[in-house]
Amino acid sequence: MEILLHEWLTVKGVILFTIGLLAAIIGVLFGAAGFILMPSLLLVGIPIHTTVAVNKFATGLSALSNVVSFVIKGHLSVKKYFSFMFVASIGGVFGALFAILLSEQIMNIVACISLIFAFLIVLCSNKWIVKDVKETEEQPLNKLIPFVISIYDGGFGPGSALMNITYFLKKQYHYLKAVELTRMLSLSSCTGAFLFYYFTGIVNWGIAIPVSLGSIAGSFLGLKIIPYIQTKWIQIILPIVFLFLIVQVVSDLIK
Structure with missing residues (x-):
């Protein structure tokens, strides 16, 4: 325990905390935490599978803190x-x-195809982002799309929350509600994936803890910022974030 504590208080620990903080803010606002978190962890020398495991743990904890807050405030119903x-x-x-069975290159190909598909949906459907949508206008949800997105999230992750936000917005959900439901699904998919990584011995607590503390702090900061986000900003920023994610994945493929 003393060794871990010493590791968390080093310069590397501060860097990991900062990475988690920035990733969570971006993740809450635009569903693209993986765009910051995974490349940053890889950049500081963390192995790919350890990076994914840490990503699931950190994102899951930050999502849990948000979901608990949503439930307490009556915004979300776990039963529903x-x-x-x-x-x-x-x-x-x-x-x-x-993720364990497939190579990193194949996972990057899957990520690229998924992101391009979601990007096309955003480009073709910008009119579904409406700030004053009423509850009665929300369209029925099906479980298949969240299930498929959760598979991608558990194995890789970048852009998965953005895909969920896109799906809920397309179903005429208010942006804040879409974020709340996405955080709930992120908590669930990350929990399932993390437990699998944990029991296969991939988790590195010296990395996971500082990143997770940063993620929790960043998730609450992101929620404070959401009410000030205007609709026109979302319409502009979502496609841009998708493009950055696609460029990141493609660059990994051609290395």
Whole structure:
């Protein structure tokens, strides 16, 4: 324990905390925490599978802190969305299993195809981002799309929350509600994936803890900023974030 504490208080620990902080803020606002977190961890020399495991732990903890807050405030009902949470957790387990079995290059190809598909949806459907959507206008949800996104999230992750936000917005959910539901699904898929990585011995606590503390702090900062985000900003920023994610994944493929 003393060794871990010493590791957390080093310059590297501060860097990891900062990475988690920035990633969580971006993740809450635009669903793209992986764009900051995974490349940054790889950049400081963390192995790919350890990076994914740390990503799931940090994102799961920050999502848990948000979901607890949403439930306490009455914004979310665990009972109402329990089946979605269960499906997402199973998807996370499958994703983690695929990540262990498949090579990094194949995972990058899957990520690239998924992000391009979601990017096209954003470009073709910018009119669904409406700030004053009423509850009665929300369209029915199905579990297949969140399940597929959760598989991708458990095995890789960058852009998965953005895909969920896109899906909920397309179903005419208010942006803040879309973020709340996405955090709930992120908690579920990350929990399933993390448990799989934990029992396979991939988790490195010296890395996971400082990143997670940063993620928790960043998630609350992100929620404080959301009310000030205007619709026109979302319409502009979502496609840009998608493009950055796609460029990042493609650059990994051609290395």
